[in-house]
Amino acid sequence: MVSGWRIAGLAAILGLLGSGVAGLAQADVQPESTAVRHPTASGPLAGPAQATAAVVGLQLLQQAAAACQGTSYRGEQVMLWWGQGQASTSVVEVWHQPGRMTLVRASGTVSGATARPGMADDQDPDGMLGVSERLLVLLQSNYQVAYAGRGSVAGRPALIVEVRRPGGALAARFWLDAATKLPLRREMFAAHAHMISEAGFTTLALGARGLDGMPASAAAPWSAQLDRARLAALRAEGWPLPEQLPGNLVLFAASQTSVGSGQVIDLSYSDGLVVVSLFVQRGELARAMPGWRRVTLDGRAVYSDDPEQRSLAWSAHGFVFTLIADVPVTTVSQVVTTLPGTTRPGFWARMARGFRRLASWLNPLR
Numbered sequence: 001m002v003s004g005w006r007i008a009g010l011a012a013i014l015g016l017l018g019s020g021v022a023g024l025a026q027a028d029v030q031p032e033s034t035a036v037r038h039p040t041a042s043g044p045l046a047g048p049a050q051a052t053a054a055v056v057g058l059q060l061l062q063q064a065a066a067a068c069q070g071t072s073y074r075g076e077q078v079m080l081w082w083g084q085g086q087a088s089t090s091v092v093e094v095w096h097q098p099g100r101m102t103l104v105r106a107s108g109t110v111s112g113a114t115a116r117p118g119m120a121d122d123q124d125p126d127g128m129l130g131v132s133e134r135l136l137v138l139l140q141s142n143y144q145v146a147y148a149g150r151g152s153v154a155g156r157p158a159l160i161v162e163v164r165r166p167g168g169a170l171a172a173r174f175w176l177d178a179a180t181k182l183p184l185r186r187e188m189f190a191a192h193a194h195m196i197s198e199a200g201f202t203t204l205a206l207g208a209r210g211l212d213g214m215p216a217s218a219a220a221p222w223s224a225q226l227d228r229a230r231l232a233a234l235r236a237e238g239w240p241l242p243e244q245l246p247g248n249l250v251l252f253a254a255s256q257t258s259v260g261s262g263q264v265i266d267l268s269y270s271d272g273l274v275v276v277s278l279f280v281q282r283g284e285l286a287r288a289m290p291g292w293r294r295v296t297l298d299g300r301a302v303y304s305d306d307p308e309q310r311s312l313a314w315s316a317h318g319f320v321f322t323l324i325a326d327v328p329v330t331t332v333s334q335v336v337t338t339l340p341g342t343t344r345p346g347f348w349a350r351m352a353r354g355f356r357r358l359a360s361w362l363n364p365l366r
Contacts (some may be wrong), residue, residue, distance in 0.1 A: 056147035057161045058140070061174075063181035064131040070098050071182050074211055075154075075204035077129065081197045081310075095214045105215060129183040129199060134252055139163065139272030142248050143171060151175055153184035154201045163273060169193065172273055180206065188274075190328055197326065226254040226265070234265065239280065240319060245269050246334035247327065249276055276335060279322040285315040297333040300341060316340035 079090045095103040139145065148162040158175035165171050170193045175185040185200030226234075231254060235241055243251050249269035256265050267278045285303075292303040292313070302314040312323045312332070317340045325332050 053146040053148070054144065057145040058136075060147060060159055060161050060176055060181060061131060061136055061139075061145060062133070064174075064176050064183050065133050065136060067177070067180050067182040068130045068132070071180055071206065072097055072208045072211055073182065073204060073206050074214070075201045077199060078202055079197070079199045082195060095211055097211060097214075103215060129186060129201070131183055135270055135272050137272070138250060138252065138270055142166075142271045143273060144168075148173070150178075153177075154204050156184060156204065158184055175200070182206070188326070196328070224256050226256055239265065240317070240340050241265065241267060241280065242338070245276060246338055247271060247274075247331045249274075249335070274325075274327045274331075276323065276325040276327060276332075278339075279324075281320045282318060283315070283320050284318070285313065285320055289313075297329075298337045300336050302336060312336065 074093070074095045076091065076093050079092075081088045091106070093105045144164045144166065146162050146164070148160045151158045151160050153175045157178040159178050159181075161174045161176065162170060163172040163174070169191065170189050172189060173187045174183055176182065177184050184204070186198070187195055188197040190196045231241055241251075241254070248271040250271070251267055251269050253268040254266065256263060258264070262282050265280045267280070269276045269278070289303060292305045295302060295304050295312075297312075300314070302312045304312050310325050310332070314321055314336075319340065321339060323332070323335065323339075325335070327335075
């Protein structure tokens, strides 16, 4: 389930590689305040009530996965991320057409939107609030889910599902539209129930009529999904494409595209709730990298354009690595140290302005 959109799009990456255009606008906008009515005032349920809440919570998320695949909608989504002493906000407009494509555009712009194709196998749903059956399987392996009450988002009644870590600590909370079960909002929490991100609709129009005025796509989607056989062949050719990363992050989707500088592989890892995206390309980083700064993670020198170190780049052993994550910096450090080490500094100059905003499209329910 991802943050993340995750990456609101592989297509957005392709657009950046080709043109250097940034994908998201910044704005001080808060999602509509939501009234939450929980089953109890004292905390998680216990006994039979807890078991019932868990069954209902899982059923709701399964219905949400189906809604993400089959519901037409248009809306504005806001993503907020709280870091060390500062916050960032991104606003996008989203159009979703079942079985075809999702378009994402920075709010307030008039240029074309980035596009993502519909995914028949439900591996990689669209939008930063998407849910998929595949990620639900991972979620059940690593977390506990439970129905937690009712609320409202963007003027729509909602059902709330909480996700907790094995020890009971709150990890996430999702608001699902009461009528369609489409995800409307989600909150992510670090240790001690400290909220680190929030994403949600501020406006939403359901049904095909909401797609009127849908803009043209400004970038083609990524060209090909990679199956296990193709991944094995790439590994045999020397590509460093791990199956798993620290933090129970499992590879669940892979795709590729070709740009002027060569082939780019996109790998998506998740534990069912958070997501890490790793982009790998043959080559070395450029010597100049405006907008990026050198940081050290567990003794490894990498480059980041994000104060919270959610987007990183480095090169090693003939490959360039770009990491975009919606996980705590401690997990990011663990991931970086398991990948090939760094060599000399630099980065693709035309990507310097876009990757930080792309990190805001990480999706916790994809």
